[in-house]
Amino acid sequence: NAGVMQNPRHLVRRRGQEARLRCSPMKGHSHVYWYRQLPEEGLKFMVYLQKENIIDESGMPKERFSAEFPKEGPSILRIQQVVRGDSAAYFCASSPPEGRGNEQFFGPGTRLTVL
Amino acid sequence: AQSVAQPEDQVNVAEGNPLTVKCTYSVSGNPYLFWYVQYPNRGLQFLLKYITGDNLVKGSYGFEAEFNKSQTSFHLKKPSALVSDSALYFCARGGAGSYQLTFGKGTKLSVIP
Numbered sequence: 150n151a152g153v154m155q156n157p158r159h160l161v162r163r164r165g166q167e168a169r170l171r172c173s174p175m176k177g178h179s180h181v182y183w184y185r186q187l188p189e190e191g192l193k194f195m196v197y198l199q200k201e202n203i204i205d206e207s208g209m210p211k212e213r214f215s216a217e218f219p220k221e222g223p224s225i226l227r228i229q230q231v232v233r234g235d236s237a238a239y240f241c242a243s244s245p246p247e248g249r250g251n252e253q254f255f256g257p258g259t260r261l262t263v264l
Numbered sequence: 265a266q267s268v269a270q271p272e273d274q275v276n277v278a279e280g281n282p283l284t285v286k287c288t289y290s291v292s293g294n295p296y297l298f299w300y301v302q303y304p305n306r307g308l309q310f311l312l313k314y315i316t317g318d319n320l321v322k323g324s325y326g327f328e329a330e331f332n333k334s335q336t337s338f339h340l341k342k343p344s345a346l347v348s349d350s351a352l353y354f355c356a357r358g359g360a361g362s363y364q365l366t367f368g369k370g371t372k373l374s375v376i377p
Contacts, residue, residue, distance in 0.1 A: 191367035
C-alpha cells in the first residue's frame with residue numbers, strides 16, 4: 150500500500166509565478182489536509198478537504214492560495230503570484246473517513262523556494 | 265484556541281540512556297494527542313496516539329508516552345536511546361470538535377554515541 154505521495158519534491162519559482170503542489174492520498178483515504186512548515190517552526194494547518202469539498206480552510210491565507218480535491222485525481226494546492234515569504238515545506242496528509250481520532254499519514258513534502 | 269507547547273528546542277542524551285521529550289497541551293475539551301517524528305528532508309512519521317483509555321500508550325520503535333490530565337502533559341519516553349533515534353519530534357493535538365492537528369514547534373533529539 151503506497152503511502153501519501155507528493156510531487157514535485159522540490160519546486161523553485163520566481164516571484165510572481167504560480168506554484169502547483171500535488172498530493173495523492175493513501176488508498177482508501179478520503180480526507181486530505183495541507184500543512185505548511187516554515188524554517189525552525191512546527192507545522193501549521195492550512196486546509197482540510199474531502200472529495201469535491203473544502204471542509205475547513207481556516208488556516209489558508211485569504212489571497213493567492215487555493216486548494217481543491219477533485220472527484221478524480223490528486224489534491225492540488227495552488228499558490229498564485231508567489232512571494233519570498235511563501236518559501237516553505239508544504240506537507241499533505243491523509244486519513245480514513247472513520248473519525249477524528251485517526252492519525253494522519255504524511256507525505257514527504259514539497260519544498261518550495263521562491264527566488 | 266488549542267495549543268501545544270514543547271518547552272525544549274533540543275534534547276541531548278547518551279546512547280543507552282533513557283530519553284524524555286516533553287509536551288504540554290492547552291486545556292480545551294478532551295484532547296486527542298499524537299507524537300510524530302521527522303527525519304531530515306522527510307515527512308512526518310506517526311509514532312503513537314492517545315484518544316482515550318490507558319494513560320500509558322505504547323507506540324512504534326519502542327517509544328511510549330504518558331497522558332497526564334492533571335499536568336496537561338503527554339511526554340514521550342524511551343527506556344534506552346539509540347543513535348538512530350536522533351531526529352525532530354513533534355507533539356500534536358486534535359479534538360472531538362476539529363479534524364485539524366495543532367503542532368508544537370518540535371524538539372530536536374540528539375543521541376550521542
